[in-house]
Amino acid sequence: MLTRSLQSSVHTFARRRYATASIAAAARLVPGQPQKPTVVTSTIPGPKGKELSAAIGKFQDPRAHTLVADYNKSCGNYLVDADGNVLLDMFAQIASIAIGYNHPDLIKLAKTDQFASAAMSRPALGSYPPVDWADVVNEGILKVAPKGLNQVFTTQDGSSATEGALKASFLSYQAKRRGNRPFSNEEIETVLENQSPGSPELSVLSFKGGFHGRNLGSLSLTRSKPIHKLDMPAFEWPACQFPDIKYPLAENVEHNQKAEAAALAHVEETIRVWSNKKPIVAMIIEPIQSEGGDRHASADYFRKLRRIAKKHDIYFIVDEVQTGVGATGSFWAHDKWELEEPADFVTFSKKAQASGFYHNLSTRAPFAYQAYNTWMGDPIRALQAREMFKVIERDDLIKNVTLVGDYIYKSLEQYEASGKILNLRGKGQGTFIAFDLPSPKERDEFIGQMRLQGVNLGACGSQSVRLRPMLVFEQSHAELFLEKLRNVFKA
């Protein structure tokens, strides 16, 4: 277990290292990590992993298994699998591990009486909150609240965070429309039949390529891939074009400005068309469309989009489930937009481990039990978030991400120049970097070869590779990644 004072000296060391930009420094942010990846089987998963995957396959779908992992043995940036392969993990449980496997400060937290009791006596938070709830939230989840938002509704995952923000939007919109009038008899009678006016005909706008979750409400907003949605009923809600940006950004300025202007015009037109059909109550957007292929747009586009929402009195929901918690080089990806007026809702999950959405008092549900469920989150995830956010600050991890991300991006530019990779993106976005391979097949082969080199990567879109390392991914890890990449491209 790393002591505080040692951690503090690590921190000081880390700062000094960046200052001198030494590229040979060893990993320091999580103690006890392996020095490098080791692959001991000719396939991943190897025989033991395959056997365990098949055992799971008897009761659960194993087709999406990448490998079977030994979390007890994993440490920092390194994921150990059932066969003893030690992989440098740049996918991090689909971008959900912030400060490394088995981080000593988190393991220490997990062993406290407070954590054990909270884990084993899980409360119904909305009715029986624990005595430390205000402190834990104020010192953790709320301490990192996006500028201008001071309320938080906690949920169980990213999908219920989306749905919670939707529900809050509907409730607040209808309350504004209703004014002081109580619910009518007609509303009360029709709602249990799922009929208007009790269940109103309202809609939410999302963007093509967007991903917002998998429950039926959030899935209706998700427009990533057909396989995510096929055969399942959906709310008839509008989808707008996401700007059709070309890369490199510097060479496509004019095209991209036009694309963003066209996308904004499409939003305004959609709002107009739907206003008489099924009014749009809210719009939801990711700062970087992740599942959909790491698609970016400019801060200027997002500022204008937020203005359009404001102008039409439509709630503006920013989905930071994947982009949040530091990986883009700011705590929230949308911090960089410098909005004149904050978003109405910001959703979070994944690397925060706690899930939910930030908002303001104006969108608190008008009546008790409207926005309510049994668990309403999980205190242990709030405890974990508090501890992680402390470590992120103490170890200056967002600066680490910025510097390491810039280094990776610059190093990848040569591969783009030589045509090995296409559409490199994520400049100035920390380690939230992606690139394409010439075809889906070559992308899949590339990821497979990198895994056999000891680097675990994730895919997105149709032929993209997305880098989603943890915030403790250091210069030395980046060098290892680039070394393996070189090997694969040489072969």
Add this chain to the structure above:
Amino acid sequence: MLTRSLQSSVHTFARRRYATASIAAAARLVPGQPQKPTVVTSTIPGPKGKELSAAIGKFQDPRAHTLVADYNKSCGNYLVDADGNVLLDMFAQIASIAIGYNHPDLIKLAKTDQFASAAMSRPALGSYPPVDWADVVNEGILKVAPKGLNQVFTTQDGSSATEGALKASFLSYQAKRRGNRPFSNEEIETVLENQSPGSPELSVLSFKGGFHGRNLGSLSLTRSKPIHKLDMPAFEWPACQFPDIKYPLAENVEHNQKAEAAALAHVEETIRVWSNKKPIVAMIIEPIQSEGGDRHASADYFRKLRRIAKKHDIYFIVDEVQTGVGATGSFWAHDKWELEEPADFVTFSKKAQASGFYHNLSTRAPFAYQAYNTWMGDPIRALQAREMFKVIERDDLIKNVTLVGDYIYKSLEQYEASGKILNLRGKGQGTFIAFDLPSPKERDEFIGQMRLQGVNLGACGSQSVRLRPMLVFEQSHAELFLEKLRNVFKA
């Protein structure tokens, strides 16, 4: 910490005690519990609780707060609040604590390296399952699988369990209809627009008074109270009458048989009407409608309902989120129905702490990534479930529930006979007992007075009290409850 051998002797003692029906036995199933409730403030919450609730109220809606709890100090059946009140808890976090606060076997589990690592390195289960996943599930969640079901899909909560079962129903239904034909271009093109045929016009039948969760899909099935649904869009799906049963059952046999026959006829008629409009793919029902007011129906009704589902090729989903895990005197409430053919899906959450649904291989999603999300459950909740289910078996807790439930029910009959309480229900259903007060106001007052006597109770329906003690609620606790009840009715 109670050792295994001590626990085992407790168990033997408990069996002996039941055999002799000694009513004076002290609580034995969870060591270290208080002897009785203690109320030290004139209101609950008291001053400290009010202060903490107000502190939470600055960032979250506090209107549904019952009290602010000190989970570290709580033990077994006793919930300690911020002011030091010690309450006999018969609501158990909305029926979500199975074997008592801070059960020693669970605290021991929480302090293991396996648990700490699983908690702090949360996997994306569908892609990177842990090496012990098959064992943990086979020895826990699957060990208690309802008869005839051998697959389990794990989720984050009850609502996503419902939505998961719905999605599996839609996917399987459409796959059967499509046969070997691949997705058509039209399906692929329309689905990202949320239009038919890609997003098909299909429906799910639920029952008036039912509660199935709060995401927009599950909320469309929920028909408990208008305030749960008002102002939020819903899928246009059918709701049928739940049998209008009268109590006591013995005095209303003929009426109840007619009511059940009428309810079944309504289901068949609804299936017919909707078949040309929006075909019904699945029906979902709770064994006892809980949130809706503890409404029962006979095993015969449920067997006939299951036959109707089968006849029309409609998936039959049993929602055991609240009724499951022993409280009704069988592990699953629907065990008592003795179905000729198992349900297609059984959902679980709450007292299981793990969440999800059981099903069969025939309803596994046809393609990978159709039924998928980042976390797909939480390994620590599966570890917890395994440990709890062991304790339930070892300590014979379901027998405890049966005996204590019978004792409570019999004792309450005198209050029903004297007209103090109405519509007593739950005979032969373990401690899953409920009764009405003459009006909503009197019900609320009753619950408030019981709390000041040191007993925490929950409400449901419009004027019902629902008993939801833990499985470790013993004879001695029942006596305390009845003593306090006597005090309240005397006053």
